[in-house]
Amino acid sequence: MAKLLIFHQGALGDFAAVFPAILRLRENFPQIAVLCQSSLGKLACSLNVATQCFPSESAIFASLYSDRPDIRVQHLLRAYDEIILFSYSESLKRTVSQVNKNVCLIFPRPDVSQQIHITAHIFSNLIRCGLLKADEPAPASDRDRRDKNFDSKKIWLHPGSGSKRKNWDISNFKRVGEILASNRKRIEFILGPAEYFMTDMLKKDDPDRIVHRISDLPELLSLLRTAGGFIGNDSGVSHLAAFLGLPTVAVFGPSDPQRWKPSGRSAAAVRPDNLDCRPCFETNSENCDNAECLNRIMPENVVRAFYRVLK
Structure with a gap:
């Protein structure tokens, strides 16, 4: 073998x-x-x-x-x-x-x-390297790896990433949650250890907002598998959510979705069109002052993209 x-x-x-x-x-x-x-x-x-x-x-x-x-x-x-x-x-x-x-x-x-x-x-x-043949078709990431009884109305929002440069403003994630909640979705936030500081930002204007502080990958995996969808930044968590089969939308600012868009059965990336600059995350050490690549992304556009992948 x-x-x-x-x-x-x-x-x-x-x-x-x-x-x-x-x-x-x-x-x-x-x-x-x-x-x-x-x-x-x-x-x-x-x-x-x-x-x-x-x-x-x-x-x-x-x-x-x-x-x-x-x-x-x-x-x-x-x-x-x-x-x-x-x-x-x-x-x-x-x-x-x-x-x-x-x-x-x-x-x-x-x-x-x-x-x-x-x-x-x-x-x-x-x-x-000769480990695959050129005529073999590309893999179809079409498998749903969620729990059998996942909650289709529960949507995870993850406002963090491996770099603050890639983070869409947390107020935008709150607004996305409000819009989805008005459509009878159950919104819950997840934060990794490096993002625990966001807890107060999420709870300040709504103490009842549900926030999960994840401590390790088994806990993250277990939670992701229970939900009907995921919205986050360009992050490892977004890639994992898409692989698991969750309808996934990743917000891209300075990073390039042509290179890093999550792969899955139903995944999409949102980034503004007609920008005067190219993705700079891998070539520059800092974002530009106005960061239009992030600031021009409207919560309503992200919600629309989410409902497209949800179908």
Whole structure:
């Protein structure tokens, strides 16, 4: 039975973007292990994306960045028919290749000059490495992975992201919630540990507003699966929600939806048209002063986009 090992150092958004490719690879490699952050590996296994996971935080894997890997790591690497390294490190590839010659190095993200979606980038490189055939169709992210008895009226709103630069103003999320609530939707907010400070902003004008302070990925996964839809910024949580099959709308400002739009059975990105500038998140260290890419997005437009993906 063919076995594949995937090494990935990215955070939730980058890692979730690889899920469709891993599922396609499962057709050729029934056993796929992931070497990544412990929490992400457990997530992949719980979703039946991967069959086994190894925590990259483990001290023995630090030896991958030395001239000679730990003997236990060598035994692990030899156990796989193919190895994929999502990394920019040629030295890492050389080290792994000393133990197992069947190594494919893929840059985790397409070059910033390329207008190519992350999923297309990954698949084109898997074809380059001979792990997929060029005539194989792109994956259809059409599976609904929510709980069987999910609440169709419950809508998650997530006003955070991995960077404050990408965050649509929280007042806009409140307004989206008000509009949806007027249409008999049940609105609940979710916040990660780095976003707990937003709790007071959400509760100040409405103490009854429901806010979930998420502490880990299992809790996030469990909650996401219970709802009828999701609206958030360009974030890892948005990518996960879309993969799970929730009707998902992601608000894009300085980042590029052509490269990072979430993939799923019913997902959309909202960004203003006819801007005088190009997405700058990956090329500039700061947003421009007026940040029209975010400020010109109206809550009503986001709600309209949500009802389109909800159908």
